[in-house]
Amino acid sequence: MSELGGYAAALALVACGYAAAAAACGARTGAWRWADSGYRSLGVAAGLLTVSVAALLYALVTHDFRVAYVVRNSSLATPLPYRVSALWGAQAGSLLFWSWLMAGVGCAALRRQRREHPQLAAWASAVLATVLGFFVFLVVIEQPFRTLPFAPGDGRGLMPLLEDPGMVLHPPLLYLGFVGLSVPYSFAVAALLTGKLDAGWITATRTWTVVSWLSLGAGLVVGGWWAYRTLGWGGYWGWDPVENAALVPWLVSTAYLHSAVVQERRGAFAAWNLALVVLAFSTAVLGTFLTRTGLVVSVHSFARSEIGPYFLGFVGVTLAASLGLLVWRWEDLRGSPPVDDLLSREGAFLFNNVLFLGFAGAVLVGTLYPLGVQAAGGGQVFVGPPYFHAVAAPVGVALLVLMGVAVLLPWRRAGPRTLARFRFPFFFALLVAVAAGVGLRRPGVVAAAAAVAFALGATLNAFHAAGQAGVRTGRGYFHGLLEAFRGQRRRYGGYVAHLGVLVMAVGVVASHAYVREREVLLRPGQSFSLGRYVFVHRGLEQSATALADVTRARVELHEPGRVFPLQPVRLFYPRWGQVVTRPAIRSTLRDDVYLVLWSFQRDGSATFRAWVNPMVRWVWVGALVCGLGAVLAVWPQKKRRPVLLVDGALPLATARTRDGYPAKGRREAAREVLRALRGPREGRVP
Amino acid sequence: MSRLGPLLLALLAAVMGSGAAWGSPDLDERVRAVASRLMCPVCEGRTVAESTSELAAQMRAVIRERLARGESEEAVVAYFVERYGQSVLAAPPRAGAGWLLWLAPAVLVGGGAGYVVYRFGRRSPWSWADDGEEES
Numbered sequence: 001m002s003e004l005g006g007y008a009a010a011l012a013l014v015a016c017g018y019a020a021a022a023a024a025c026g027a028r029t030g031a032w033r034w035a036d037s038g039y040r041s042l043g044v045a046a047g048l049l050t051v052s053v054a055a056l057l058y059a060l061v062t063h064d065f066r067v068a069y070v071v072r073n074s075s076l077a078t079p080l081p082y083r084v085s086a087l088w089g090a091q092a093g094s095l096l097f098w099s100w101l102m103a104g105v106g107c108a109a110l111r112r113q114r115r116e117h118p119q120l121a122a123w124a125s126a127v128l129a130t131v132l133g134f135f136v137f138l139v140v141i142e143q144p145f146r147t148l149p150f151a152p153g154d155g156r157g158l159m160p161l162l163e164d165p166g167m168v169l170h171p172p173l174l175y176l177g178f179v180g181l182s183v184p185y186s187f188a189v190a191a192l193l194t195g196k197l198d199a200g201w202i203t204a205t206r207t208w209t210v211v212s213w214l215s216l217g218a219g220l221v222v223g224g225w226w227a228y229r230t231l232g233w234g235g236y237w238g239w240d241p242v243e244n245a246a247l248v249p250w251l252v253s254t255a256y257l258h259s260a261v262v263q264e265r266r267g268a269f270a271a272w273n274l275a276l277v278v279l280a281f282s283t284a285v286l287g288t289f290l291t292r293t294g295l296v297v298s299v300h301s302f303a304r305s306e307i308g309p310y311f312l313g314f315v316g317v318t319l320a321a322s323l324g325l326l327v328w329r330w331e332d333l334r335g336s337p338p339v340d341d342l343l344s345r346e347g348a349f350l351f352n353n354v355l356f357l358g359f360a361g362a363v364l365v366g367t368l369y370p371l372g373v374q375a376a377g378g379g380q381v382f383v384g385p386p387y388f389h390a391v392a393a394p395v396g397v398a399l400l401v402l403m404g405v406a407v408l409l410p411w412r413r414a415g416p417r418t419l420a421r422f423r424f425p426f427f428f429a430l431l432v433a434v435a436a437g438v439g440l441r442r443p444g445v446v447a448a449a450a451a452v453a454f455a456l457g458a459t460l461n462a463f464h465a466a467g468q469a470g471v472r473t474g475r476g477y478f479h480g481l482l483e484a485f486r487g488q489r490r491r492y493g494g495y496v497a498h499l500g501v502l503v504m505a506v507g508v509v510a511s512h513a514y515v516r517e518r519e520v521l522l523r524p525g526q527s528f529s530l531g532r533y534v535f536v537h538r539g540l541e542q543s544a545t546a547l548a549d550v551t552r553a554r555v556e557l558h559e560p561g562r563v564f565p566l567q568p569v570r571l572f573y574p575r576w577g578q579v580v581t582r583p584a585i586r587s588t589l590r591d592d593v594y595l596v597l598w599s600f601q602r603d604g605s606a607t608f609r610a611w612v613n614p615m616v617r618w619v620w621v622g623a624l625v626c627g628l629g630a631v632l633a634v635w636p637q638k639k640r641r642p643v644l645l646v647d648g649a650l651p652l653a654t655a656r657t658r659d660g661y662p663a664k665g666r667r668e669a670a671r672e673v674l675r676a677l678r679g680p681r682e683g684r685v686p
Numbered sequence: 687m688s689r690l691g692p693l694l695l696a697l698l699a700a701v702m703g704s705g706a707a708w709g710s711p712d713l714d715e716r717v718r719a720v721a722s723r724l725m726c727p728v729c730e731g732r733t734v735a736e737s738t739s740e741l742a743a744q745m746r747a748v749i750r751e752r753l754a755r756g757e758s759e760e761a762v763v764a765y766f767v768e769r770y771g772q773s774v775l776a777a778p779p780r781a782g783a784g785w786l787l788w789l790a791p792a793v794l795v796g797g798g799a800g801y802v803v804y805r806f807g808r809r810s811p812w813s814w815a816d817d818g819e820e821e822s
Contacts (some may be wrong), residue, residue, distance in 0.1 A: 233736040240731050339806045350802045358795030365790040373783070382725045383787065384733055384776035391791045516714060519743065581738065598743070607743075 002067050005055025006145035008048040009096065012103075013140055015045035016133030020126050027122035027193075035122035039110055042129050046103035049136070053100045056093060056144055060086050066151040069093055069144050075157035077546045085168040086158050091292065092144035094171060099135040101172075102179040105208070106132060109183040113204050120201060123190030124183075131182055134314050138307050157547065160573045160580050166226025173219030174246055178284045180212025181249060184256075185281035188274050192325040197270055197332055199263050206260070209277075210634040213257055214627060216250040221623040232581035232596045234517060234611040236619065239388040244367045245287030248360045252280040255356035262349050266411065271326075271333030272353070278322040279357075282315070283364065289315050290367070341413040348406035355399050362391045389512075393444055400451035400505060403498055404458035425457030440513075448509045452502050459495050459502075466492070485632075493633025500626025507618030511592075514614045519598070523605040531612045533593060534558040535566075540604050548573045548580075553597045553606055557586060568597040568608070592616040713753060720749045720759050724766055725776045733776050 023038025073086040088094040106128040113121040184205040191201040224236035256276040289311040366383040432453035470480015522537040538554040548571040557564040566584035586593045598607040726737035778784035
């Protein structure tokens with residue numbers, strides 16, 4: 001079975017090579033039979049990779065210890081879900097899994113576009129097949145199916161830290177995010193090659209852009225959640241190079257997600273969006289390269305290997321080819337319509353891009369700086385939290401303010417009437433700033449609080465306007481809100497995502513600025529206090545599982561009026577020589593109590609490290625709301641059949657009454673169309 | 687707006703006034719601040735504040751002791767740099783080549799914003815007729 005997997009992967013490489021050549025040839029000459037053949041062999045590659053993945057899964061699930069990968073990443077004692085997740089737990093397997101995902105995503109994305117944009121799709125399949133071919137090549141080099149000369153009786157097991165639901169989810173989500181970015185990238189390159197630089201490629205790939213943005217974001221959040229629950233250092237984000245490597249493409253695709261709206265809506269930013277997509281994919285590949293070759297010092301030291309030079313070559317070729325294409329098409333791209341006025345929503349989107357890209361660039365510089373210093377012979381340096389906090393705090397506050405400004409500004413150009421809308425959010429922010437100034441001690445926190453208040457005020461203002469439109473038409477406030485979601489789901493879904501970001505921002509600021517911690521050595525019966533909490537050590541319990549020696553501390557958490565049991569655990573895995581601490585966490589919306597059993601002695605005394613982290617739960621809740629908002633915004637809509645298309649008028653189904661409220665009945669809608677027809681422009685029925 | 691002016695000024699004054707009342711952070715916070723400026727020498731990529739190693743715990747104790755003795759945060763950091771070398775710092779100092787790093791964010795964001803303003807910033811005078819289209 002495992003031999004079959006190896007052969008399938010090798011054949012997939014051949015299929016990718018053929019697919020790239022055939023699709024490119026078809027796209028160049030317009031011989032669609034060749035393009036189709038290329039697309040079909042991409043499908044063949046996907047099938048072969050499925051066989052390969054299935055073979056490795058089968059080997060893992062059935063404990064086939066002839067295979068080195070199975071020995072290294074699972075054991076007889078590994079439960080089934082973690083045997084499955086071992087597929088992406090180490091280098092060779094995760095590269096295979098990654099290639100399989102990319103083949104599947106690529107085929108799914110091309111399936112529909114093949115008919116709607118044949119030439120674009122033909123070039124896109126050539127690009128996808130090339131990229132996929134490279135990753136399959138890495139799989140062949142890494143040999144996930146390499147067998148041992150003899151089969152040991154048991155495997156080494158998955159690294160204990162990785163045996164966690166968070167770790168089952170975190171890597172596939174990130175991979176899906178990275179892989180998904182290859183779809184808009186390949187279509188963008190296709191657009192550059194064909195010279196069809198309208199928004200066609202954007203609409204063709206919008207779903208995949210959002211899917212990969214969502215899953216990158218979800219992967220980052222799940223990773224933070226896992227780190228918080230298992231690593232025992234009281235935090236969820238450590239600015240580790242590997243975390244940064246995933247954050248940078250996420251930031252770039254966030255910028256793209258926003259500016260793509262402008263291109264679809266106003267036809268501006270065409271060149272810019274192409275550059276952004278190229279940048280998002282390139283940073284994703286660069287990030288993978290840094291992660292996979294162990295080039296940067298990181299806690300994610302799971303992958304050190306010999307694929308470095310190939311990968312560096314691939315990064316170089318990707319960047320050079322994409323930049324070359326952009327330069328080659330520069331004259332065609334320059335002609336996109338300019339922004340009339342900076343004080344408009346387009347202007348706000350421009351600044352959004354500046355901030356997100358500046359942030360991404362700063363994170364990238366911080367991540368690569370140690371490499372640069374080493375290359376210059378300067379020895380080892382770190383760039384850690386002090387630098388990244390100094391960047392993230394002001395950029396974050398600026399982004400929050402901009403979030404509010406963008407919602408308040410209209411398209412094209414703001415006049416005095418729209419500027420009046422700034423009043424409520426502004427005074428709300430001022431009020432919060434004063435209250436925060438009195439209650440909190442740090443200027444940075446006060447600035448953040450005011451920014452959150454401003455953005456909140458602006459966003460609520462938008463919802464309020466929709467509700468009032470409902471009142472004006474006599475159908476009621478709530479109905480107006482509902483109609484806003486029904487008629488302009490992308491916009492209001494985006495606002496819901498913004499609200500989620502605001503909730504997250506509150507959590508992030510509070511948990512960073514007001515965290516308290518203590519380390520104490522306690523004999524049983526002794527206690528210590530932290531904030532409004534008192535911890536009482538009640539003794540230790542020892543037990544053993546098949547793999548680990550378990551020490552559990554029984555601690556009572558006293559808070560005013562209540563007692564809560566906490567049981568931090570310390571596990572020692574003799575086979576790995578690894579200690580895993582499972583903190584006891586008691587989480588409320590107000591704060592998290594986070595207790596780690598640090599070390600212990602035979603007499604039952606133990607060293608504890610305790611944190612009180614304010615409002616951490618807001619981070620998870622906010623992330624969830626943000627994700628829901630994004631899903632709401634992009635969930636495929638049933639295509640509305642245009643009833644009557646008239647130049648200068650709106651199709652019936654999207655007709656609006658004078659105050660911007662979607663027209664309800666057919667008769668009312670028809671009246672709107674007629675009104676538009678009689679408008680300044682002469683209507684012509686095509 | 688003319689009636690709002692004094693109110694605004696009063697609010698601003700209140701903000702400033704409360705700013706003056708901000709106290710200095712307590713010892714726990716200062717220990718944490720110093721610890722997150724230092725890298726744990728024995729573990730990969732974790733600061734002393736975050737690290738779960740024995741050495742980091744000892745370093746935190748030393749930081750606490752020295753700060754309690756009245757040493758400044760800078761002096762404590764300098765003490766560790768003297769013992770472990772520059773590589774103990776969690777971020778390069780703002781000096782020499784370090785400026786390449788520390789100025790990068792300002793250059794990137796500032797340069798980007800400057801370019802946007804330069805390229806799109808000219809606008810014709812306002813008129814009451816302005817007010818762009820709403821929505822969708």
